[in-house]
Amino acid sequence: MALTDRSYTSGRFALDIGGITVGYLKKFEGLDINAEVAVHDLGPDNVQKKHIAGPNKWTPGKASVGVGMGKGMYDWIRASFEKNYHPNHGALISADFDYKAQSRIDFEHALITAVTIPKLGGEEKGALYMDVEFETEHAEFSRGGGEDIRGKIGPAQKQWQASNFRVEIGGMPCQNVHSVDTFSWKCAVVADHIGASNRPTKCPAKVTVPNLKLEISMLDYQPWADFARKWFIDGERGEDTDEMDGRIVFLGPDRRTELGEIILDQVGLARFSQGTKEANSEKIARFQVELYVEKMTFHMSLYDA
Numbered sequence: 001m002a003l004t005d006r007s008y009t010s011g012r013f014a015l016d017i018g019g020i021t022v023g024y025l026k027k028f029e030g031l032d033i034n035a036e037v038a039v040h041d042l043g044p045d046n047v048q049k050k051h052i053a054g055p056n057k058w059t060p061g062k063a064s065v066g067v068g069m070g071k072g073m074y075d076w077i078r079a080s081f082e083k084n085y086h087p088n089h090g091a092l093i094s095a096d097f098d099y100k101a102q103s104r105i106d107f108e109h110a111l112i113t114a115v116t117i118p119k120l121g122g123e124e125k126g127a128l129y130m131d132v133e134f135e136t137e138h139a140e141f142s143r144g145g146g147e148d149i150r151g152k153i154g155p156a157q158k159q160w161q162a163s164n165f166r167v168e169i170g171g172m173p174c175q176n177v178h179s180v181d182t183f184s185w186k187c188a189v190v191a192d193h194i195g196a197s198n199r200p201t202k203c204p205a206k207v208t209v210p211n212l213k214l215e216i217s218m219l220d221y222q223p224w225a226d227f228a229r230k231w232f233i234d235g236e237r238g239e240d241t242d243e244m245d246g247r248i249v250f251l252g253p254d255r256r257t258e259l260g261e262i263i264l265d266q267v268g269l270a271r272f273s274q275g276t277k278e279a280n281s282e283k284i285a286r287f288q289v290e291l292y293v294e295k296m297t298f299h300m301s302l303y304d305a
Contacts, residue, residue, distance in 0.1 A: 012095035014149045020072030030061040064129040067160035074303045080112040081298045085204045101144030109137035114186045121179030124162035164251040170244025176217035183210040218285040228272035243268045266294035
């Protein structure tokens with residue numbers, strides 16, 4: 001069969017959030033429909049009878065997006081970080097080899113449940129994509145209208161790199177932060193089952209703000225060691241006097257232009273480590289700190305300007 005005869009390819013798809021196409025969309029998975037199966041063991045017949053029990057369920061959707069994600073997705077993420085939850089709607093559109101829409105899944109009353117930032121580090125290669133997960137109350141399958149989706153697919157992302165970042169934590173030295181480990185902001189969602197409806201509503205229940213794990217050059221060891229001694233041993237860790245604010249800043253290729261930031265409120269030290277020691281090793285010496293954060297806020301200059 002010739003290549004042009006193939007109808008479908010996994011690389012032809014588009015995502016719509018709140019009526020706005022998501023740009024720089026690298027990957028999407030999820031939105032599978034399923035339900036629990038009840039099993040009845042019948043003794044005399046030695047046969048199991050099965051049927052669907054309870055409402056249909058949709059697995060979470062998960063999109064990998066870059067800095068050009070579009071205002072619809074950005075506003076949704078930012079509002080979620082600020083606990084200004086608003087259920088959103090959207091659609092996943094799949095196309096054939098010629099980019100003509102063949103099928104779609106429309107979803108409604110969706111809430112973001114997790115936003116994952118990949119590892120940031122000087123040695124990381126390639127563009128930076130964050131994973132956005134969400135749960136929906138209901139979705140519908142339908143045929144595509146045959147429209148061309150090529151205008152909805154952005155070019156390869158070049159600006160937002162995992163190696164271009166800056167960390168600011170209070171007055172602590174952060175010029176030599178080598179890496180920030182991957183972390184996930186999460187919001188638990190619970191289903192409110194109503195007897196007369198086969199569609200349970202989704203409600204936000206609890207936000208979990210992750211700890212941050214930094215690896216820092218030994219050039220900055222002494223100030224951090226002094227801070228750790230005061231914090232853990234001397235007990236100088238007051239909420240108003242010793243906790244700090246900070247930022248993780250995403251930089252452009254020139255390493256000066258700020259593309260976006262995650263603002264960190266009420267930051268404290270959860271762990272201080274001198275790092276692994278290894279005889280006759282030529283590895284660069286670094287130490288690690290783990291920081292707790294009470295609140296994170298997400299901003300991008302592209303959409304806030």
